[in-house]
Amino acid sequence: MNVEDLGILRSVDLIDGVAVAKVTPTYSGCPAVLAIEFAIEAALRDAGFEARIERVISPPWTTDWITPEGREKLRAYGIAPPVKGAGKGSLFSDPVIACPQCGSEDTERVSEFGSTACKALWRCRSCAEPFDYFKCI
Amino acid sequence: MNHREALLTGLLRVADDHLILGHRVSEWCGHAPMLEEDLALPNIALDLLGQARALYTYAGEVEGQGRTEDDLAYLRREREYRNLLLVERPNGDFAHTMLKQLYFSSFMQLWWTAACGSADATIAGISAKAVKESAYHVRHSAEWVIRLGDGTQESAARMAQAVEDLAPYVDEMFAPDDVGSTLAPQMLPDNPALRASWDAQIATVFSEATIEPHVPRASISGGRDGRHGEEMGFLLTELQYMQRSYPGAQW
Numbered sequence: 001m002n003v004e005d006l007g008i009l010r011s012v013d014l015i016d017g018v019a020v021a022k023v024t025p026t027y028s029g030c031p032a033v034l035a036i037e038f039a040i041e042a043a044l045r046d047a048g049f050e051a052r053i054e055r056v057i058s059p060p061w062t063t064d065w066i067t068p069e070g071r072e073k074l075r076a077y078g079i080a081p082p083v084k085g086a087g088k089g090s091l092f093s094d095p096v097i098a099c100p101q102c103g104s105e106d107t108e109r110v111s112e113f114g115s116t117a118c119k120a121l122w123r124c125r126s127c128a129e130p131f132d133y134f135k136c137i
Numbered sequence: 138m139n140h141r142e143a144l145l146t147g148l149l150r151v152a153d154d155h156l157i158l159g160h161r162v163s164e165w166c167g168h169a170p171m172l173e174e175d176l177a178l179p180n181i182a183l184d185l186l187g188q189a190r191a192l193y194t195y196a197g198e199v200e201g202q203g204r205t206e207d208d209l210a211y212l213r214r215e216r217e218y219r220n221l222l223l224v225e226r227p228n229g230d231f232a233h234t235m236l237k238q239l240y241f242s243s244f245m246q247l248w249w250t251a252a253c254g255s256a257d258a259t260i261a262g263i264s265a266k267a268v269k270e271s272a273y274h275v276r277h278s279a280e281w282v283i284r285l286g287d288g289t290q291e292s293a294a295r296m297a298q299a300v301e302d303l304a305p306y307v308d309e310m311f312a313p314d315d316v317g318s319t320l321a322p323q324m325l326p327d328n329p330a331l332r333a334s335w336d337a338q339i340a341t342v343f344s345e346a347t348i349e350p351h352v353p354r355a356s357i358s359g360g361r362d363g364r365h366g367e368e369m370g371f372l373l374t375e376l377q378y379m380q381r382s383y384p385g386a387q388w
Contacts, residue, residue, distance in 0.1 A: 028266055029187025057191065058262030060269065111173035112277045113180040117270075121173065137269040 001073045003036060007065025010056060012044075019049035024061045027117045027137075063136045074134060075100045080122065082136040097133050099124035109133075143319035144257075145199050146219065149209070150316075150361055151248070152192035153220035156210055157369075158241060159185030160376050161228055170231055177277060181238070184270045191263045211380040215373055216363040223306040225360070225369045232295040235281040236303055242274035243338050244310045244331065251326035260325070279342045286346030293347075300351045308356035311335070 003009040003023070010022035021040050025033045037053045044051035063082035066074070071081035083095040097107050104126035112135075114121040119132040138146070162182040169175040193206035224241060228234045249268035255261040285292040311332040317325065343350055359365070379386055 025187075027184060027187060027270060028191055028263075029183035029185070031183065057266050058258070060262070060266040062269075111177055112273060112280075113173075113177035115176065117180045117183055121176075135273070137273075 001070060001077070003040065005067050005070030005073060007061060007067070007070070008036060009040065014049075017050060019044045019051045020054060021051065022054050022056050024056050026061050028057075029117060032116075061137075063134065066134075078131055079119065080131055080133040082134045084136065095136070097122055099127060099129065100131050101129045102127040138316070138319050140319060140321065141199060141201075143316040144324065145196055147314070147316045147320065147325045148192050148196040148199060148260075150219040152189050152196055152209070153218045154224050154241070154245075155185045155189035155192065156376075157218070157220045157372065158224035159183075159189060160372060161224065161226075162234075162238075164228055165234065174231075181274055181277065184267075184274070188263070188267045188270070191266075195259050195263065207380070211377050215365060215369055218360075218365065218369070218373070219363060220360050220365075221306070221309050222357060222360040222366060223303070223309065225365060225372060226303070226306065227368050229299070229302070230295055231281075232285050232292065233299040233302060235278050235285065236296065236299040238274065238278035239282050239339070239342065240303060240307065240310075242271050242278055243335055246271045246275050247331040247334050248326050248328070251331065254323065255325065256321060256323040275338075282342055282348070283346040286343070286348040296346070296348060300348060304351040304354045305357040307351075309358040309360060312358060312361065314361075 006026070008024060008026065010024055012019055012021045014020075021044065023033070023037055023040060033055070037055070041051045041053050064084060066081065074081045078100050080097050080100045083097060094109055096105050097109075098105050099107050099122075102124060104124055106125040107122050108125060109120060110123050110130065111121040113119075114132050118135060118137075120135050121130065122133045123130045159182045162178050162185065165174070165178040166182070167175065169178055189210070190206050193209045196209060197204045197206060221241075223237065226237060228237075246268065249264045249271055252260055252264035253268060255264065282296065286296040287293070288296075311328050313329055314325075314327070317327060340350065
């Protein structure tokens, strides 16, 4: 899994000899943004470029930008990938989330907020495993 | 008040709402009634701080005096903070906190939605990001208000008390804004126009929660002009401690 799979890295352009990477945060308050930016900058420097990072928030990042490969890597890691369109407004309904371990759709939400802002905590009723769900935004 | 001052004031009001509420919500870290909430509340606080940072950064640019997000968040005096009194209220019990969250997040969901259409591209950009986050805050708090309101005798009594206690702080969210008349049209949302939708959403949740709506009461205001309750001083003392003790500290 890398920042391109997640849709966090918008572009890298060579401008007057400087590699300019545009990066977007998933959530406004994501505490990992700075670490990700430093890592990208370090990777560019290691590859011999002078580097600059620009943070962009518009248009806003959406889980739809996670690539098909990224979604598959999330699932393989044990994180259920986002269900498209599930973040839209409805007050009381939940999307159907398949368990990343056994594939069962008999799952339940434990908490809207998991170990990070971008994930919710779910549980599979078939295999009884708890798992993270990457929330749709 | 010229256009720049009005925009700065308008931005600081919303930024301060988020900083102060984010601080209040963060006070639950390690004290929430269950582990899932101990994860949820700091996550929500983080969203609020992230939104505050974006607004402060832009406010600093609009002001043009070189002030950063940190200068605005940590180095102003109490009377310079323009947040709603609602958000500085002490947390009280869990019912009180969840009702406060429902009130504010429902308000902000409407506000961000309207601000997505702002004539100012930066405000529209910040709003398009924040509106998606606030949808989760509304859901989270609405579920708790329903669970507690329609729960045990004890939880219902506590939720009823929260409705009573927070009633005076509702009107301030929708008070006509003195910066609105100075700003160009479509810069910031018109708060009074958000009231009807907010009332409808809260009524839906209350009905599900079997909560009686509060009887109209005299409202308390002043936060938008920098007049705060005594709790604000204690909050700022903690919030600003590092920058006051070690001026210019960075890490």
